[in-house]
Amino acid sequence: MVPSWAFLALSAVLFTVGALGVLVRRNALIIFMSIELMLNSVNLAFVAFARQHLSIDGQVAVFFVLVVTAAEVVVGLALIVDIFRARETVDIDDVDLLRG
Amino acid sequence: MDAAALLLVWPLLGWLINGLLGRRLPAGAPGVLASVAIGASFVTALLLLGHYRALAPAGAARSVPVPLFTWFGAGDLAVDAGLLVDALSLVMALVVTGVGFLIHVYSIGYMAHDPHPARYFAYLNLFIFAMLLLVTAGNLLVLFVGWELVGVCSYLLIGFWFQRPAAASAGRKAFVVNRIGDAAFLLGLLLLFTSLGTLDILEVRGGVDQLGAGTATVAALLLFAGATGKSAQLPLHVWLPDAMEGPTPVSALIHAATMVTAGVFLVARLDRLFLAAPVALGVIALVGALTAFYAATVALRQHDLKRVLAYSTISQLGYMFVAMGVLAPAVGIFHLVTHAFFKALLFLAAGSVMHATHDVIDIRRLGGLARPLRWTTGGFVVGGLALAGVPPFAGFFSKDLILEAAFAQGMTTGNYVPYALGLLTAFVTAVYIARAAALTFFGRPAEPGGHPHEAPPVMLVPMGLLAALSVGGGALGAHALGEPLLHFLNGLLGIAGAEAAHPPAALLLAVSVAVALAGVATGWTLHRARRDPGLGPVGAVLEQRWYVDALYDRVIVVPGHMLGRWLAGPVDLDVIDGVVNGVGRAFGALGASVRRLQTGYARQYALAVLIGTVIILGLWVLR
Amino acid sequence: MPIGLLTLLIFLPAAGAALVALIPREREAAIRWTGLITSLLTLAVAARVFGAFDAASGAFQFLERAAWVPALGMGYTIGIDGFSLLLVGLTVVIFPVALYGSWESITERVKAFTIAMLGLETAVLGTFLSLDLILFYVFWEAVLIPMAFLIGLWGGPNRRYAAIKFFVYTMAASVLMLVAIFAVHAIGAAQLGERTFDLTRLADLRLASVAQAWLFAAFALAFAVKVPVWPLHTWLPDAHTEAPTAGSVILAAVLLKMGTYGFVRVGPALFPEALVASAPIIAGLAIVGILYGAAVSWAQTDLKRLIAFSSVSHLGFVMLGIASLNEQGLQGSLLQMVNHGISTGGLFLIVGLLYDRTHTRMIADYGGVAAQMPRFAAVFTIVMLSSVALPGTNGFVGEFLILVGAFRQSPWWAALAVGGVILSAVYLLWAYQQVMHGPLVAKQPERLTEMTSREVLVFAPLVALIFAVGVYPKPLLDRSAATVQAALQRLERPAMVQAPAAAVRSHPDPPAPADDVEAGRR
């Protein structure tokens, strides 16, 4: 059997890579995808822990994360599209009117 | 005796009426009203004297306290406002009200053309009130009230013509210099109170024995420091000559006859304390003698007639302190009385001169006034001779007694310095007053033209009365007449001790007379026919008052003001407030830098979240 | 519950302010009169308290207690004793004077001005009468807002800076006091088993020396800034200079006294040991303040700044008296608080009167005013001499008592402080001469018109008090004597277990059982 730490380590790596993506990319869409990556790594952790505890709650949690992700995707993509329509750019660094 | 308070009430009433209603009174009324008030006070004082003599048979020392009300108290401190009637206070009250009355009357004439007579007479009445409070106070703190109030009146009256910057400055200088002395006085009172638990004069006098020698000396010196301020002794004498900016009757009353003698009075009042402090007495005698000599020399080369008289006053006050210092307070008071007569006379005569010459007072610009101003000249000459100590004028008696006492003290202690300086000063005194008289009244007028006219009777009559007193006042202390004043004052200590030395009275008398006559002769000879030898470099030093005023200015006043500006500028604004504002600015700068972190870039915000996360989690891991 | 006399006293001005708020702002006369009459009514209530005050008792009188925030242990506890009585008296006298004195100098936003002044009066009276520490703090801080607005809205050209500095500086110090109040409360909860901010209860506390030192330091800082004690004074000249006349008058006469009052109110009650231990430090700073303030005054070119620094100097005397920790010193301090209020308040009114005419505060712009305005000159002279502490005026007795007190602690304190006596004459007479004497300097001499009868009425009570207190200060001293003695008794026995019941007696007639319990604890 593959021990649970392996899954957890994978999850940690994926989360970190996702977070890194948010920090280094400027394309709002890619940033958003990186966030999806982070959430998926959480899902992996949930599932791994569910297996570890032999409790289904972790898997149920994944379901909820999924739902939330779906709603967020709607909101996020709508916002990105809206901004693109106004500014003709999806570079998040160009969205810097508000500062100070 | 309870009526003693009336003494104070009259001038107070005069002050209130003139002060509050003065401007609505008819033109001549304020002067008359004020004079009447002081006259009433004088009569009250006379009645009191009679009453007192009936109470206290001749020769018996007696003090009658007149309690009025409790002024204030806190803890074990209780200050009762009350009066003290005894020989000393009666003599002083009589001098104050008597001379005061004459000068009030004189002022009616002198100030006839001034636009603000009500203010003038209100101040004058207030002064008399304060002076009476000072001399009759039964409590040292009440005495101090009078002491300060006379200072204020002096300030107000010197600066009476406040539109003249010199007058305003002189008034301020007088007040401030006096304050320095007063501060010492106050400390002395604090020391007395903390040591004795009381400030009641009788209790203090009775409790002197409980004081340690050191405490007594310090207290005595502090009080004497106060006296040097009020009585214009070295080193606090500088205000008095400037005070001549005030109206001349004021100079006569306040800056010659009465207020400036308050210091002498104070020493006499607390004679027991000073007696318990021999060191202080030595200091007093020395300071007095030095002041007498210093001021007399300066008077030699002053050209403003009133300044000559002012330095003369300082000098004569020095004599009085010498008397105090050599254990002859009664003699000192005697000189105080005679000096009040003849110096007031001299000032009033000087005032008469100003009245005649439209305020020209520089003796180099005067001369030959003897003819138009016969009566004034007569008065001045009488006063001058009294000042010079020529027999049989009043000053001769008192000054001679002082010198005798000083010599006697020298016999006991071996210290003849006060006597020697006193004798020397007597000579110089005769010289400068002869000079002043010669240059002012004799010879030909320095500036021909102008028609000086003699003063009106309202001014001449008081001068006449004072002249009479200057001639006959010596009788009060004349040996031949049994020294009635000294006898009356025998409640004061010290005389017995001085007489025990048995000085060669006749010899000293002869020397005194010889010195006085020699001085007059010298002065007259040198300055006859309007000559005024400059005395070379010494004269220049004297003309500059030994540079004392300049020294004070450069060493104290200017650096003091500079210190103030330095504290106000670099220290207060730059350092202390700089720190305060610096803190404010620092926060502003911090805020600005925090604000700069808010770049507007979402990615950077996300980085901030990550960094925060790492730090938070790191804190745990490292813990 | 019937409204207590002190509650009435505190909130009467606030009620007046509410009334003023209802008047349309165009009706300025009505607003002014409402304000003045309210403050006079307050004066009348205070007079009633003054008359009914039992001078023989050092305990709190007219005590009122009500629940306020029971969950946090805060109560509405007010009472009056000798300390507060004098300052309340000063406050209720100064406010009508300041209001009436602003009749013509405040012409804009009269309504807001009147509301601010009345609100300020409530806050000040509340500060002097609160016995609950939080209530005290509430009023203490509440004072800042109207005052800052008075400076900031009706002030001079640099008013904004001055208002902010005043507010932030004094508040920065006070918040530390707030934390200290919390700490005292916490210790009280632990030691007394009772959550309370009531000063009369907390006075039973036995604080450790270290705790006393720290907590007293926090309190003292708040008070010292308010006084202001050197070197925490730099907000004062700016605030005074920029404030409108009424603001300066209130600030000098009343607000600064909150600091000195704080020392005597809280020091002996909570921190006797620390107060005794820090007395030399306080005295040292006080003496520096006396001399420094005086020296700096002399160098000023702006009349208001000069008077402001003179306040630093004069309040140095008050602090010296407090640091003396003996009857004369404390009595003198209390009296001098009142005196300084009268004299310096008067001086600021005088500057205001000149400013109304010429619109300049610079000494150099004046000269020879006395000849133009003789009546004014007389008033100025009297007030100035009172500030110089001339015997016969109010300033003398207080100053003398303080010097007696200081001398008892150390002759050197008195010897140094006496320098202030000299210097006060130096700078005040100097300023007086520059302004009033000499030839006429003003650019528009025709503006230097004699005092109006209204202005005479403004000064009349002050001049009357100057002489009345100077000649017969006994009624004031008598009323504070018992309180001062009680406070000093607390200092004598730092171990406060059996604090004298009379001194800290909090309720006159508590229900019997409770009394027994408390008596047992005491």
Add this chain to the structure above:
Amino acid sequence: MEWVVFLAAAVLAVGGSIGVVAARQPVHSAVSLLVVLVALAVTYLVLAAQFIAALQVIIYAGAIVVLFLFVIMLLHARSGEGLITKLPRQSAAAAIFAALYLAVLLLAAFGAAAPLRTPPEGFGTAQQVGELLFVTYLLPFQMAGVILLIGIVAAVVLGRRSPPGADEER
């Protein structure tokens, strides 16, 4: 056997994730994301979460990624990143802190890990998950519905055509 599957999936997942983050074109990112999602579905199977694995493929890969691709097409699939970055030090700092963060996360993961036991029959089946979802997690399940409703409203609000003239800066 499990190890092989896991390692393959892990490699795919990590590689895919790097692809997401590093790809120049958003389309490549999206495709990489798809790879990750599928790889994760495989690991879920290894972890006895069949139902969740199915959901993963259907919803994530089937719906969400498609949505992404749709938007990418809509926006002409441009990279949308300017040539010059305004935050030159951002990447370096991000890398450093991400590494530190990973270290902590790994520590925590190892700390939380425990030996695995054999799962009981029916573990992770749709029935089991569904039972829990509708009984124990009834309230959260309803809340999930609310969230989806919010998503719909969001689409309405954000997708609505703007009123004329309203798109200038306030």
Add this chain to the structure above:
Amino acid sequence: MIPLPPVPLRLLAPEIIVFGTGLAVLLADLWIPPARRGLLVAGCLIGLGAAAAVGFWIPDGIGFSGMYLRDGLTLVGQNIAVTAAALGVLIAPEYLRRTGLDRGEYYFLVLVATVGAMLMAASRDLIMLFLSLEILSIPLYILAAFARPNVRSQEAGIKYFLLGSFSSGFFLYGVALLYGVAGTTRLPEIAAAAAAHPSVVAPATGVGLLVIGLGFKAALVPFHTWAPDVYDGAPFPAAAFMSVVAKIGAFVALVRVFPVTLGALAGQWTLILGVLAAVTMIVGNLAALVQTSYKRLLAYSSIAHAGYLLVGVVTATPAAISAVAAYLAVYAAMGTGAFAVAIALDRGGKEADRIEDYTGLATRSPLLAAATGLFMVSLAGLPPTGGFVAKVGIFLAAVESGTPSGLALALIGVLTSVISVYYYLRVAYIMWAPVPSTLTPAAAGPNGLAVRLHASPLVNAALLLAALAVVHMGVFPARLTAFVQQVGALLR
């Protein structure tokens, strides 16, 4: 057959009422004519009022498999949230009408976000807490962008959304870790399991990540960066609402999670939260010091207030968490009030978001100025306002805890309050300050654009209510402090 679980709907009554109201508004908006949109507002208010009232009638209890908890904290937190929502609804219509944004969705989103905050107050389970958080957050993202296609509003929306999702990831990872530690997501069981767990790092990291998620919502430094930009870009009423309701939700959750439930792990979060509180107070106040935009000023001020609130959470005594609740109540009134003032104004048809736009307001509208001044005074924590009582409660508890850190936090708190006085009173001052002659506010503001005043009975009502509340809670706070005692009672 699966046995039907017990469904204690009465526990949920307030949430259901509010959500139902939201649905009703959403639907009603479809056929109510624009002229009668006032009905929507009325409906919202009735629903919120009913929810608040109903809350008092429902007995405490646990339901839904131990996920939902109704206790003192729930009641207090929910009623504060509902009140804040009511104020948020009141201030909106005038602004929305003016800017052409008047749509029913706005109210729906406000109400749903409120439901999110309410559920956060009742969450006894981390999954549920996460879902509640999202129910609160997602509407707020949309509200921030509600004025799109306005670019500032869009920018606010995207920043809020991206950073919010980003921090959600952290929060979720924390949930996962704690689940891994405990095998369950029920908070009390996690507390027990975590305390007994062999590894310290795992539960600690989990707790730490929870802090980050909630701290982001509460805008704690350094997770605050979104707040100024989002408030700045969001429409005024939305900014007002989100600043208040997000704070309420986040802090009720923080209280629920840390002092109330994870008290046993206090050693693990006290230091972190303490440091965060200190940094938040300092940074928030310092940054506010230099703002020229009224919105940004309020944003930083709200950050600073989060710092003060966190002091109460850290202190974690009964008095402290009661004080947190009281503070939230006061903040709901004064925070909304401070924003509401700006709604009554516009500059040349745009938001009057500069501080200088308020120059001379007192002469034009004394009451409005007085209300603003009052809110500023209260925000600054000066007596006699609710802000003072709130701060006293927090810092008193911190000092009373007797710990050096409590004392230090109290000191930092009061000293930074002094800084805040400077910028709050600057606003108050400018309204009364004499108007420079170059600038007549009635005619032209800075830019030469007129600053106009919009009288709106609803906004005025909100201002009046908020002002009365602030004064009442300042002068007679006994009722408030008694009401929040039930929060503290949870720790006893």
